[in-house]
Amino acid sequence: MIKIFKPSLEAINETALALLNNGIVVVPTTRWYMIFSKAENQECIERIYSAKKRPINKPPLFVLPKKTFAKEYFKIENGAEQLIQKLWPGELTMLLQWANPSIASQYKAFNQTYAMAINPPGLFGEIANTLLAPLAATTVNISESFDKNSLGPAITLNEVMLFIQKTGIKVDVIIDGGICPTFMPTTIVDCQFEGQNPKIIREGFVHERAINVALYTNA
Secondary structure (H helix, E strand, O other): OOEEEOOOHHHHHHHHHHHHOOOOEEEEOOOOEEEEEEOOOHHHHHHHHHHHOOOOOOOOEEEOOOHHHHHHHEOOOHHHHHHHHHHOOOOEEEEEEEOOHHHHOOOOOOOOOEEEEEOOOHHHHHHHHHHOOOEEEEEOOOOOOOOOOOOOOOOOHHHHHHHHHHHOOOOOEEEOOOOOOOOOOOEEEEOOOOOOOOEEEEOOOOOHHHHHHHHHOOO
16 A cells, blocks of 8 residues: 655655665655655666656666765766755756766666766655665656657656556555646756766756856856
């Protein structure tokens, strides 16, 4: 039976507990609802991907519990450091090279060269911080290439429940945050390459101007 909570400290703790017990959970952001498990839990990630019909070559978000953890997992060049310090926690995703192959090998669902890393705000970030372990996350919807009538990621609890009913995926905890108001993806910045400036490869929630201010001014 799915446990459903309104946003609260109890909800955060119950969600973290479900993740520790190898569960799958759904949590709202300002953008839309996200479904996730622990990043090392390959079995849960495969269940999520199977339900979504998501291509396996599209890795999930790698959700960091604290921005200070970035240097433990990834190679951080000057541009990435500026973005981390000034725009995390936030709705900014960075493509970052793993610090070494032994770290990458712990996370089979991810590209073994780089990850799409984020340190999100709000409930999403608080759960990762409570768990103190990285999460693997994606949107609550069937991939659009398989669902031509899709409205896109779920923005209400009712849409989350329809996804669960349609796919049959077992979800342990849902936090009901009402309507997610912005319906917008994260901005993605490629910070993989040493000696090259970070490059915006998808515009989204964080505006290009904010990224340029973070990178090129003392603000």
